[in-house]
Amino acid sequence: MKIWKYILSAAALLSFGACNHDADEMVLPSRALDIASHSAVVVNDITAAEEFTLTWSAAKFGIDTEVEYAVSAAVDGGEAVTLGTTSNLYYSTTNGELLEALGINVGNTYSVSFAVKATAVVTGETAEDVLTISITLDKVAYLYMLGGYQGWSETNPASRLLQGADGIFRGFVNILAEGDAANAIKICTQYGWGGTNYGMKDGAISADGDAGNIELTVGLHYLEFNVEQLKLVDVPLTKVALIGEAVGSWDKDCAELRYDAVTNTWVGMAQVTSTKEYKVRFNEMWDVVDAEGNKYNISLGTANDDLQYGGTNLVAANDGIVSFTLNLFDYPYSIVEGGAVAENEEVLYIASSYDNWNYGVAPKMQAGYTDGVFNGQFTGMLNMPAAGEYMFARLQSELGTRYGGSADALVEYVGGQDATGIAVDAGLNYVYADFNAKKAIVVKIESLGLVGGFNNWDAGNPTEFVYDAASNSYKAEVEFATDCEVKFVMNKCWNTKVGEVELQMSLGGSAKELVINGGNLFMKSGKHTFEVDFNKTVTTMAIDGVVADFSPNPETLSLTGAFGHYNWNIGDPTPALPQVGDKYIGFVDMYKPADSTAENAMFKVTYPSYSAWMGGALQEGTTYVYDLAEANGDTVIPFGLYYWEISLTDAAAKVGVATATPMTAVSLIGQIEGKSWDYDVALVSDGAGHYTADVQIDKEFKVRFNNGWDYDLGLAADATVAVGTPISLAPKGGNIAIPEAGVYTVTLNLADMPNTITLVKK
Numbered sequence: 103m104k105i106w107k108y109i110l111s112a113a114a115l116l117s118f119g120a121c122n123h124d125a126d127e128m129v130l131p132s133r134a135l136d137i138a139s140h141s142a143v144v145v146n147d148i149t150a151a152e153e154f155t156l157t158w159s160a161a162k163f164g165i166d167t168e169v170e171y172a173v174s175a176a177v178d179g180g181e182a183v184t185l186g187t188t189s190n191l192y193y194s195t196t197n198g199e200l201l202e203a204l205g206i207n208v209g210n211t212y213s214v215s216f217a218v219k220a221t222a223v224v225t226g227e228t229a230e231d232v233l234t235i236s237i238t239l240d241k242v243a244y245l246y247m248l249g250g251y252q253g254w255s256e257t258n259p260a261s262r263l264l265q266g267a268d269g270i271f272r273g274f275v276n277i278l279a280e281g282d283a284a285n286a287i288k289i290c291t292q293y294g295w296g297g298t299n300y301g302m303k304d305g306a307i308s309a310d311g312d313a314g315n316i317e318l319t320v321g322l323h324y325l326e327f328n329v330e331q332l333k334l335v336d337v338p339l340t341k342v343a344l345i346g347e348a349v350g351s352w353d354k355d356c357a358e359l360r361y362d363a364v365t366n367t368w369v370g371m372a373q374v375t376s377t378k379e380y381k382v383r384f385n386e387m388w389d390v391v392d393a394e395g396n397k398y399n400i401s402l403g404t405a406n407d408d409l410q411y412g413g414t415n416l417v418a419a420n421d422g423i424v425s426f427t428l429n430l431f432d433y434p435y436s437i438v439e440g441g442a443v444a445e446n447e448e449v450l451y452i453a454s455s456y457d458n459w460n461y462g463v464a465p466k467m468q469a470g471y472t473d474g475v476f477n478g479q480f481t482g483m484l485n486m487p488a489a490g491e492y493m494f495a496r497l498q499s500e501l502g503t504r505y506g507g508s509a510d511a512l513v514e515y516v517g518g519q520d521a522t523g524i525a526v527d528a529g530l531n532y533v534y535a536d537f538n539a540k541k542a543i544v545v546k547i548e549s550l551g552l553v554g555g556f557n558n559w560d561a562g563n564p565t566e567f568v569y570d571a572a573s574n575s576y577k578a579e580v581e582f583a584t585d586c587e588v589k590f591v592m593n594k595c596w597n598t599k600v601g602e603v604e605l606q607m608s609l610g611g612s613a614k615e616l617v618i619n620g621g622n623l624f625m626k627s628g629k630h631t632f633e634v635d636f637n638k639t640v641t642t643m644a645i646d647g648v649v650a651d652f653s654p655n656p657e658t659l660s661l662t663g664a665f666g667h668y669n670w671n672i673g674d675p676t677p678a679l680p681q682v683g684d685k686y687i688g689f690v691d692m693y694k695p696a697d698s699t700a701e702n703a704m705f706k707v708t709y710p711s712y713s714a715w716m717g718g719a720l721q722e723g724t725t726y727v728y729d730l731a732e733a734n735g736d737t738v739i740p741f742g743l744y745y746w747e748i749s750l751t752d753a754a755a756k757v758g759v760a761t762a763t764p765m766t767a768v769s770l771i772g773q774i775e776g777k778s779w780d781y782d783v784a785l786v787s788d789g790a791g792h793y794t795a796d797v798q799i800d801k802e803f804k805v806r807f808n809n810g811w812d813y814d815l816g817l818a819a820d821a822t823v824a825v826g827t828p829i830s831l832a833p834k835g836g837n838i839a840i841p842e843a844g845v846y847t848v849t850l851n852l853a854d855m856p857n858t859i860t861l862v863k864k
Contacts, residue, residue: 133162135220135229142236143197150198157192161220161229168223176215177204193218201239208269211238244433245271245327248295249287249315251278256294263289263327264433271327272411274339274430276361277318286315289327289334300332307332322361322430324390324400337392337400339384342368344426346380348418349373355386359428360462363638368428369462371443371499373518379415382428382437402435409435423501423517445496445503450480451639452533453504455490455523461498466639467535468617478538481605481618484531485636487574491523494535494542498639505535509542530569530576530636532592532618534605543600547592550576550634554625555586562594567634574637581629585654585713587622587754590634609641613651616641624654624754627713654753656710657681663705665692665741666791666853676708677855679746680832686748687833689765689807689815691791691852694741702738707748707760714756726762743768743787743852745813745833765807768793770848772803772837782809791853796864798845802837805850805859815857828858 137158143149161169173193176182185203186193195203206212214237219230243265252258263271277285291297301313309332319338326335343355349372350356357372359382382402384390389397404413418424422442429436451464467482484492493506497517506523507513512535515521530547551564567576589610597606611620616634633644642649658678662668668676679686692703707716707730718728718737726744728737743765750758769782775798785793785805806814816835823829823838828851840846840861847862 132164135161135231137218137231137233140235144238144240145197146240152197153194154197154200155192155194156216158218163222163227170221172219174217177212206239209239209241210267246290246293247275247287248290250284261432274324276322277320280320286317307334335392337390341385344372344380345383348375348378348380360460366431371423371425371501373501374418374420374424376418376421378418381415407436448476451495451498452482452484452492453495454492456486463638464498480535482533483636484533486526486528489528492526493523512540549594551591552588553591554588556582561591561596564591576634578632582625582627584627586625588625589622613643613645613649624652626652659686659748660708661690661705662708665703689745689852689857691743693791703741704736704738728760730758730760732756767809770797770803771806773801774799774803785850793850796847799840800843802839825861825863828860831857
């Protein structure tokens with residue numbers, strides 16, 4: 103693989119004069135070849151194209167003969183490589199081409215011996231000299247692993263393999279799922295598909311364009327890739343842990359780190375002693391073993407912010423129960439030692455035998471409060487693919503205080519002590535804990551369903567979710583006729599009573615964190631897929647494959663009505679006002695159509711796709727300030743040019759306030775007509791939303807209204823200036839700079855959104 107590309111250049115370094123002698127006076131003394139000294143060379147991205155020149159003194163053989171010089175070099179005492187031959191007293195190339203000829207492509211310092219051998223053309227007699235210099239290649243080389251774990255995207259972050267001093271590329275990659283190429287990767291020379299992409303072909307690694315994907319098992323992998331031999335080593339890693347006196351002892355792993363999908367890191371806690379030492383290691387081995395029995399020392403140490411394979415021990419900085427966060431996604435690998443972790447009586451987790459008591463993903467329970475004061479009660483959800491046990495834990499670690507034994511009489515276990523769990527059935531469970539009474543209640547959830555505006559909030563008739571064993575999640579597909587609000591109900595009820603305890607049986611709040619008795623979620627019209635995951639610290643819901651909330655705030659609001667060339671959207675789509683901050687703003691010329699007999703324009707404010715229509719009620723004491731609501735009828739406003747500013751006071755309820763400010767003058771201002779931002783040139787309306795004038799434009803300008811700076815239009819952020827084509831404008835946009843000074847016919851379009859301006863040079 104070529105690393106460098108350069109242009110070979112050479113220059114004559116020596117010039118010689120000649121003296122005339124009679125033949126019987128000719129003297130040709132012999133002289134040995136002598137290579138001139140050369141300083142050490144450092145090659146990096148900047149110096150790779152610089153010239154490398156070796157010079158020497160002429161060899162004399164005592165006769166009149168041409169001399170040919172052969173230049174060779176050997177790296178660290180290895181086999182010599184011929185660089186070239188010349189009749190000159192120098193040899194020139196570039197640093198990059200020299201390294202390529204010598205096969206140097208790994209960052210390191212090398213001892214290079216240069217030999218120049220002189221040969222007399224007439225007699226074949228030879229003379230030779232050798233010079234040894236130090237050459238340092240200062241470079242870092244990576245290969246990128248694109249694959250299903252990062253969406254096969256050349257824009258999403260990707261894990262990388264780093265080239266070591268031996269030329270081998272090494273690194274970690276974590277495979278999150280399998281199927282549909284989710285567990286596959288390709289190894290790429292570029293952060294994208296434009297370079298060489300290594301895959302599998304006929305059971306071997308190949309750089310051919312038709313090579314398939316490299317498939318890996320789900321979980322963390324250590325990879326080594328030899329580009330020259332096209333050999334890939336894959337070592338699955340089943341355990342990530344800390345070991346050392348700082349976290350317990352060097353006899354065995356003392357603190358397991360578990361993958362956190364939210365932060366894409368490995369996290370855990372350990373009982374730590376400051377100033378003592380520790381390391382990160384894998385599979386409970388100092389030398390992990392691949393499928394062929396080969397061993398690899400990939401324990402990590404040296405520095406917390408730049409972990410190195412097989413490095414020196416790390417030193418702990420804290421005492422007590424300490425949290426650790428390990429980054430193995432990309433170089434530099436790092437481990438962050440948090441401060442000492444303290445228990446909080448208002449924080450509680452449900453750990454279970456599912457996933458082998460993985461405290462790292464234990465669901466966090468919701469603390470209860472009465473009049474803002476913690477009441478000692480918690481609620482939460484526990485999903486069990488099979489019958490097992492659960493315990494309550496103060497920390498996401500067995501090092502914290504835990505509670506188990508019996509639901510009727512919770513037993514407290516100190517951190518690290520053996521503890522007895524509480525039996526629980528398979529399936530989804532609603533869990534309640536009262537630490538005043540030291541009791542717990544578990545309610546089996548037989549039905550998880552969605553209710554909302556689409557079914558008149560009928561808890562007894564929800565759209566039910568189905569448990570999917572393969573993903574250990576709950577799924578459904580629902581079609582909504584209109585935008586609406588929704589939430590979940592359990593067991594087809596809003597609440598239930600167990601003994602004297604009344605339990606709220608709904609889930610809401612956010613797709614990113616569903617909580618018991620949370621608020622309503624907003625849904626857009628159309629068919630949507632849902633997947634609820636109860637198996638993490640917080641309960642999440644993917645909507646159409648993405649864990650994100652639909653916003654009730656549309657990206658645009660439109661002015662729909664009888665004005666201009668729109669006629670209630672029978673003609674062109676009506677002007678859409680973009681959202682800027684928390685308002686929808688823009689200039690709209692609501693001119694009177696040529697065939698209209700109306701005295702005023704009529705309008706409503708509409709949501710995208712006209713899914714909601716809001717009429718305006720004029721606020722008392724104002725001229726053009728309207729309260730918007732779906733219940734209001736058509737709104738009347740005089741024909742004319744307005745700057746609109748709309749705020750949604752409750753987007754989900756589809757209510758808001760719209761303010762229309764009349765624009766009575768439209769002009770250009772800037773470096774025009776020989777002036778500098780102190781002179782307005784008025785634009786003339788054609789009565790159909792267009793404003794024109796011929797203007798001498800010297801450099802930059804903007805459009806402004808009412809002869810002031812309260813309202814203006816400038817270049818939109820994503821727009822470019824091109825003569826003869828419409829240029830997109832935005833309120834408070836940038837200056838419009840022309841490519842060439844001159845007189846232009848300017849046409850401003852305020853009838854359509856976005857507003858545009860067209861410049862035609864006269």
